[in-house]
Amino acid sequence: MGSSGEDLRGCIIELLPRLRRFARSLARNAHDADDLVQITAERALARAAQFRPDHSVASWLFGILRNAWIDEGRSSRRRRESLLEPEDLADRIGAVAAGTDPELLCLQDALSRLPEEQRLAVALVLVEGFSYKEAASIMGVPVGTLTSRLARGREALQSMLSDTPGVPS
C-alpha cells in the first residue's frame, strides 16, 4: 500500500467518530455498532485500490458501512429484537456508556422499528447531516426515492415519539 493507503488510513481514523455514530443509528448495541465500524475499516483498507481520490472518502466509507450492515446485520438483527443487553463496560474498552442515555435509547428504539431503507435514510440525513444528494448516492438510489423514504421514516418517527418531549405536537 503506497501513500494513498496512508492517506486512507488517516481519513479512516479521522472519520471513526462519525462512523461510530452512524453505526449506532443502525445497531442499537454499541458493541455490534463498533463491529460494523471495524468491518468497514478492514474492508476499506482491503479495497484501497478501488478508492478514487476525486470521490468523497466519507461517502465511500459510509457506503461500505451501510453494505456491511445490510450483509451481516440481518440475521443478528432478527435475534436482537429483544431488550437491550445490560451495559458491559469491560466489553467496551474505554467507551463512554452513552447507551445508558435514555434519550439516545429512546431514539435508537424508535429507529429500530423503521423498515431498513427508511432507517438508513433517517440515519444519513438526520443523524449524519448528509445532503439528500449525498445520502441518495450512499444508498445507491435516486434522490426522489431517498426523499420519499425519508419522509415516510420521519412521519413514523413523529408518531412514535409524539408523546415524549422534544417534538412539539
Add this chain to the structure above:
Amino acid sequence: MTFSDEMLMAYADGELDAAARSAIEAAMASDPQIARRVAQHSALRNRFRSAFDRILDEPVPPRLLMPASGVTGTVRGKVVPLRQPRQWAWPQWTAIAASLIVGVIVGGLAMLRARAPDVVAMTGGQALAAGSLAHALSDQLAGSRSSASSVGIGVSFRSKSGQFCRTFVLRQPAALAGLACRAPQGWQIGVLARTELAGGNSGGYRQAASAMPPAVIAAVGNQTAGEPLDARAEAAARARHWQP
C-alpha cells in the same frame, strides 16, 4: 399556494433553493399550520442530532484504531457473523507494539512546555501529571467525561511491573492524549502525543477525533500485563488510591 409535506421537510433540512425558501417563509408567516409543520420537522432533526452527537465525544475504542493504524487483523474481507468477538487479543497487540519506543513525549519537551505547562510538571527528568490532569487521573473513572476538568479518562490497566496505568485525553490547554502510570511520587507520564482536533463545520468530529493516537495505543500495548480493568476493578483501585 400549498406545499407538500416533503417540500416542508426539505425546507427544514436546508435542501431548497432561495426561491423555494422564500416562498415557504412567506407561507409560514401567514399560515401557522405550515409554520408548525416546519417546526416539527426541524425539531425532529435537532433531536436526533443532539442525542447522537454525544457519541462523537466518546473515546474511540483502541480495537477500531488498530486496523486503521496499519495493524493487520486476522479477518480481512471475509464475512464474519457480528456475534463473534472481533477484538484483537492484548498479547498480539503487545508483540506488534514492542518495537515502538515507550516513554517518549511525542513532539518533544518544547511541545510539552508550550502546550501543557499547567498539567505536566518536569521533576528529576520525569514528567509527572499536575493540576487538573493529576486530579482526573486520581479521581475520574474510565469513560467518564468531566466538562469541568476537560480531561477524559480512556482505559485503566495494570502494567507488567504491577502499577496502575491510565490513558487520558486533554482538551485544555491543548489537545493531547497520553498514558500515565501511578508511581510513589505521582502519576508518571509515559507517553504524551498531540491529537488532531479536526475542525467541525458540519458539527463534525470535534474533540473526539483520534482520542487515542497510535503512539498511545502502542504504549498501552507495550506496558499492559493483561486485560483492561473493568468498572468494578477500577473503582476498587481508586478506593485504594491506585497503590499496587
